[in-house]
Amino acid sequence: MHGAKKSLEPRRINENRILQRDFNKIDRTDFGAKLIESDDFKVDYSLGNNRFLRIRLLHPDKAEHICGADLIYEQHNEETGKIRVMFLQYKIWDDGILYFSAVNNLEAQLNKMNEFICGNKICESRKLKEGEKDYRFPYCSAFLRPTDKLQQQNEKIISSGIHIPVCSIIEMIKNGEKKIDKRYIRHQALTQKIFEYLFNKNLLGSNWIGEDQLEKFYKENGLLSTDDSIKYTHGK
Numbered sequence: 001m002h003g004a005k006k007s008l009e010p011r012r013i014n015e016n017r018i019l020q021r022d023f024n025k026i027d028r029t030d031f032g033a034k035l036i037e038s039d040d041f042k043v044d045y046s047l048g049n050n051r052f053l054r055i056r057l058l059h060p061d062k063a064e065h066i067c068g069a070d071l072i073y074e075q076h077n078e079e080t081g082k083i084r085v086m087f088l089q090y091k092i093w094d095d096g097i098l099y100f101s102a103v104n105n106l107e108a109q110l111n112k113m114n115e116f117i118c119g120n121k122i123c124e125s126r127k128l129k130e131g132e133k134d135y136r137f138p139y140c141s142a143f144l145r146p147t148d149k150l151q152q153q154n155e156k157i158i159s160s161g162i163h164i165p166v167c168s169i170i171e172m173i174k175n176g177e178k179k180i181d182k183r184y185i186r187h188q189a190l191t192q193k194i195f196e197y198l199f200n201k202n203l204l205g206s207n208w209i210g211e212d213q214l215e216k217f218y219k220e221n222g223l224l225s226t227d228d229s230i231k232y233t234h235g236k
């Protein structure tokens with residue numbers, strides 16, 4: 001009895017372990033994604049209707065330095081040959097507060113992400129037809145993910161945290177704010193409970209980008225080796 005109770009208590013696990021867990025250990029069924037297969041650097045899920053979710057874990061020594069992100073989410077549409085993306089950077093915070101000064105080079109990292117992703121028009125909105133309305137979140141595709149230090153023991157459950165567009169944080173820093181406080185940021189941030197689901201449903205994250213265009217962009221920036229393809233080729 002004592003043992004069972006103990007295993008339900010959240011425990012402190014470090015950033016890398018949380019990242020590894022969220023990358024390919026958790027069960028994403030509730031987000032509409034069914035696991036197909038995974039290796040050390042990518043994991044693939046089926047979303048139904050010839051759509052697939054691929055999550056890439058960026059190596060901290062290499063790719064992360066280029067774009068400032070830890071994970072890339074890609075939604076592939078095999079029929080149209082297009083891909084939607086979003087980029088996440090994890091940061092562990094203490095009791096729901098992240099002091100900007102406590103993170104080494106945070107502003108530089110955020111600017112890098114912003115330049116790399118927003119600056120390369122990955123966040124560009126979809127062109128709407130006249131009179132058309134777009135019921136979704138902004139197309140911004142670069143997020144900081146303040147993540148709680150204490151996490152469930154159960155490896156299948158995604159870590160708790162929130163997602164804030166990098167541009168909003170850059171704006172906060174410019175306005176002289178010193179920290180992100182969970183209690184006051186709810187209106188600008190989404191929790192782990194709905195974030196991935198919204199991405200999978202195309203209510204959040206980038207617009208569709210042509211495979212060739214995205215592959216070229218990845219290769220030019222060292223996110224994909226020159227002999228690798230970005231195309232989803234499972235079972236072919």
Ligand SMILES: [Zn+2]
Pocket residue numbers: 117118123139140141142167
């Ligand atoms: Zn953006």
